[in-house]
Amino acid sequence: MWLFVIRLRSSCISFCKIGLVITNIGNILVGANQSMKDVFWFLRERRQLMAWVVATGISQELTLDAMTVHNFPLADILICSVGTEIY
DSSP: OOOEEEEOSOSOSTTOOSEEEEEOOIIIIITOHHHHHHHHHHHHHHTTTEEEEEEOSSOHHHHHHHHHHTTOOOOSEEEETTTTEEO
């Protein structure tokens, strides 16, 4: 599993968070139940301070479908289609 926590220099960017948690969804979360539980616990504990970014190579539609099927919380930022689409 790869999980990056990035500390931002400014404590008040557009979404007023002080850090980012960036994950993929593929087998990193969907194929690993314990990893998924660990990441979601981490996010719940720090939701007021951390923004969650999902970065994936698939389209926004497929990303949202996968997140819905697996009951993921809504990400703050989606980076889809190998970085060519940011939502």
